Amino acid sequence: MKYMESILYTENLTRKFKNGSNTVTALNNVSVQIEPGKLTMLRGRSGSGKTTLINLLGALDYPTEGKIFFQGEEISKWSERKRDKLRRKKIGFIFQSVALISTMTAYENVEFELRLAGYPADKRRARAKECLEIVGLGKRMHHRPIELSGGEQQRVAIARAISHKPQIIFADEPTAELDSIMGLQIIKLFKELVEKEQITIVMTTHDPSMIEVADKVYTLEDGVVTDE
Ligand SMILES: Nc1ncnc2c1ncn2[C@@H]1O[C@H](COP(=O)(O)OP(=O)(O)O)[C@@H](O)[C@H]1O
């Protein structure tokens, strides 16, 4: 595929971490292309570099060497301030442990995110409800996280991540803390978001059973892409 068709691509990405006198090469010369409107999975064993790569793609980290382009712009050169703005406007994140605000209801969690994103006040209410309906929680939006199952909490996190209409969503092992049935439901929801809402999703997983739902898979081993 040509780079021009990618929403996001990397060129020869390397990320090294220093631990005292030791240097760990978490990623070594990785080039990936993320197509818009697709579900891309990064798979690999624990320690293979998945989190390191997704953090770089999501502009949460800087590479040691190599380049990252988002919508044609080299974001790996941008200042932290500019990248922060990019993340708030165009990117949504979903993490393994859900990190909802426990004192807020599902609805309030999503509404709060919209507030942080600077979404106009008169539109927040409708948008928060709409997102909770998209993820299948229309009837439970006034429950607090403790009153929801793990899978439902992850759905709230997804509603929150899509609320400000990002162009791309990154999910780092979003199913790791769920049983396999709930995990598969979350992946199906991702697939629906990609197909119906034209969102681009990049997620990591070490679970082979998730892979067949993906539009595109990159396999990582010891910081290197071994299969695509
Ligand atoms: N902040 C860090 N400091 C030192 N080493 C790190 C850091 N983050 C990741 N690593 C190392 O980089 C490698 C890849 O880690 P990671 O990207 O978290 O893998 P995965 O998400 O596939 O489990 C591992 O060897 C890990 O120990």
Ligand SMILES: [Mg+2]
């Ligand atoms: Mg990880």
